Amino acid sequence: MTHGVDLDLAEDCAKFYADPLGFVLWAFDWGQGELADFKGPRDWQLAYLEDLGAQITERGFDGLHPVAPMDMATASGHGIGKSAMSAWLILFIMSTRPFAKGVVTSNTSDQLRTKTWAELGKWHKRCLTGHWFSYSASKGNMALVHKRHPESWRCDAQTCREENSESFAGLHAANSTPFYLFDEASAVPDKIWEVSDGGLTDGEPMRFVFGNPTRNSGRFFECFNRLRHRWKTRQIDSRSVRGTNQKLMQQWVEDYGEDSDFVRVRVRGVFPRAGSTQFISGTIVEEAQKRQLSAHPGDTIVIGVDVARFGDDQSVILVRQGRKVLEITKYRIDTMTLVGHVIEIIRKWNPDGVLVDGVGVGGGVVDRLKQLGHDCIDVNAGARAQDQKTYMNKRAEMWGKMRDWLKGGDIPADDQELETDLTAIEYGFDAKNRLQLERKEDMKKRGLHSPDVADALALTFAEGIVKWSEDYYGDMEVAISDYEPGG
Secondary structure, three states, X not given: OOHHHHHHXXXXXXHOOOOHHHHHHHHOOOOOHHHOOOOOOOHHHHHHHHHHHHHXXXXXXXXXXXXXXXXXXXXXXXXXXXXXXXXXXXXXXXXXXXXXXXXXXXXXXXXXXHHHHHHHHHXXXXXXXXXHEEXXXXXXXXXXXXXXXXXXXXXXXXXXXXXXXXXXXXXXXXXXXXXXXEOOHHHOOHHHHHHHHHOOOOOOOEEEEEEOOOOOOOHHHHHOOOOHHHOEEEEEOHXXXXXXXXXXXXXXXXXXXXXXXXXXXXXXXXXOOOOOOEOOOHHHHHHHHHOOOOOOOOOOEEEEEEOOOOOOOOEEEXXXXXXXXXEEEEEOOOHHHHHHHHHHHHXXXXXXXXXXXXXXXXXXXXXXXXXXXXXXXXXXXOOOOOOOOOEOOHHHHHHHHHHHHHOOOEOOOOOHHHHHHHHHOEEEEOXXXXXXXXXXXXXXXXXXXXXXXXXXXXXOOOOOOOEEOOOOOOOOOOEEOOOOOOO
């Protein structure tokens, strides 16, 4: 290929700097030759590449000043095309970013060599810019290097043994993109993750992790829980992806059950159940996600406000009417700004009750709302339960009512944080045989995030709210009891 043609290719590649989807559509002969049966990326891959492009644009790396890492985690069942996606990401970065440096790993050396790296070899041959790079797949040397700059423009495959952790140290690509890609990330040792953390301080860093969610502990699990505020996460059910073996997966469901750990991990792309002490089962949550109910005009409208206490937590405002969750908004802002958002939502929905987590910093939200003339109820989760024989405290009672409500309720199907929050918490009993929930401090020790979204929903069950005959802000006359369970 002539030098002039290569210059044209380089100019084309420059146009795709912030457009990974455009690059993938341009770089391969979709519908031709070896790709005759392939019209382009699958739907989840399209969305993933568009998301990455939006992050690149948002950060606006100028080649000098380092930007925040782009951390993307994908948990899925089998057969969705993770290896192909990994190959495209590597080729996109290497083709559009001179002097980029990357490291790729997987759970075993065999998986790395025969699956992840072999897939890169296939797509490297098909890529318009493939001739720029030398690809090697020998046992001791798996690398993709630029032919003219083999030391400074390269991607290496490394086994993930802890004693090999130094291979994942700083990639030193301050003027370009240092990147990591983990396949079967559940089995990559935490030490490797920790070392890769230190390699994301320069340039335009990226980290892509894929895998079946086989463990409910470890760093991959934490991407979707304790550290989810730092990651762009996806959980993909293999049955929703075209081209997967639908008959085999249906057989697995019939053999093991929809909520079995086998199907959760291998098909649905969700983590194993917390165990026998799980307070709300995945089945209850899944059924609530599938329901499509209409809000009944006669049902109470209740707003729950969970106020963030720590830097990695978020404040959540949730609106529920009867059996249906109407709206969920999430913020990482100061409390006074949060008050403004609460007032906007009050004006939008004209609720029958506003229940605010008033413990700690939430007390300031309660005080300010009342100061501005908005009625709200200050909820103390640690206070006595109304049913003191059954529940140890208010928090356990709220969650108990919420669990009962979920058996006939309607929650958003696309809110993964709510799903995770609802199913993560464990329970036990105190000395008086009253139900008590796991403390948030203990959840964090298990690598779980504070269940902010579920707490906001639980707050809507803290008190029995009644429906008034007149407008919430008008003359409040005769109260009509709302007999719907949970208020």
